[in-house]
Amino acid sequence: MSRDLIAALGGHKPTIFIGAHGGLSARLGEQAGFDAIWASGFEIASAIGLPDASVISPSEIVRASANIASSISIPILVDMDSGYGDHTQVYFYTKDFVRAGVQGICIEDKRYPKHNSFVQREQRLESIEGMVQKLRAAQIARDGKRFCIVARTEAFVAGAGLQEALERADAYARCGADAIVVQSRRSDAEEVSAFMQQWTAQVPVIVIPTSYPSVTVDELAAMGIRGVIFANQGLRAAVCAIRQTYKAILSSGSSAAVESQLATMKEMFSLQGYDELDTLDGLIGVKLALAAK
Secondary structure, three states: OOOOHHHHHOOOOOEEEEEEOOHHHHHHHHHHOOOEEEEOHHHHHHHOOOOOOOOOOHHHHHHHHHHHHOOOOOOEEEEOOOOOOOHHHHHHHHHHHHHHOOOEEEEEOEOOOOOOOOOOOOOOEOOHHHHHHHHHHHHHHOOOOOOEEEEEEOOOOOOOOHHHHHHHHHHHHHOOOOEEEEOOOOOOOHHHHHHHHHOOOOOOEEEOOOOOOOOOHHHHHHHOOOEEEEOOHHHHHHHHHHHHHHHHHHHHOOOHHHHHHOOOHHHHHHHHOHHHHHHHHHHHHHHHHHHHO
16 A cells, blocks of 8 residues: 555545554554554653643654654554644644654644543534634645645534534545544444435544444444544553553563563564664675675
8 A cells, every 4th residue: 555645535445544652553553454554642642651631742743643653564643633723833834743753633623721532521523614724724835745734524413413513524625634533422323424425525534432342344334424434443452461461470470471462572673673673784795705705
């Protein structure tokens, strides 16, 4: 698959994203066969032990995203939260993400600072005008490059309802967003389904089914969804596995009981890129041998 995220979202089947927070988790996602990586703000914050509440530096997200970009060959969409401020911050950080080598950013229409969509706190929406200004700033910052700008509406999360979600998504599509994320925290896909039944724009729609895990990609595709982001399942699985492993080591006094459940050191070296290092050493050896003749 090429790194053209705009083309991927316009394809005949949904683009399937997996969340990642660094090069290793992204590489595992690519090896598993996912179409693209979601550089997850939630995962990046969690990995350094902080809440997903606009408390980590945007530069931390840029660095993590650049690390992911250098580790894989599939497209990367960065979770840019609510843009780290107003349109000015969006403009300059979008430039940073373009330079980092990712293929797109996703900006949500909550006010900065924001809280994660699933935290039981007030979810305050940005004005439509303010969000449009951010999207336009991002379009200017990409400077004509093939770079995907995704607008995410949190209208359902904020309790604003279907018509507000449609109005916001339509405004973002009309101002040039390449795709729309419609977020819902219901345990079913009813809000998403209702939205898609009334969505008439040709701009692709992406969903993040964290709260409705039993709904399949095929069912979402039947609604007209063009992208599905599994935003945090990898990290959540890792937390459970690490917790169980640590408990087993402490209770038994050794790691023998869990060795069969661990990646081998050989596997870890491969994931780190030692194969490339071996190739490099071989090439240097050949060149040195030739030079000695």
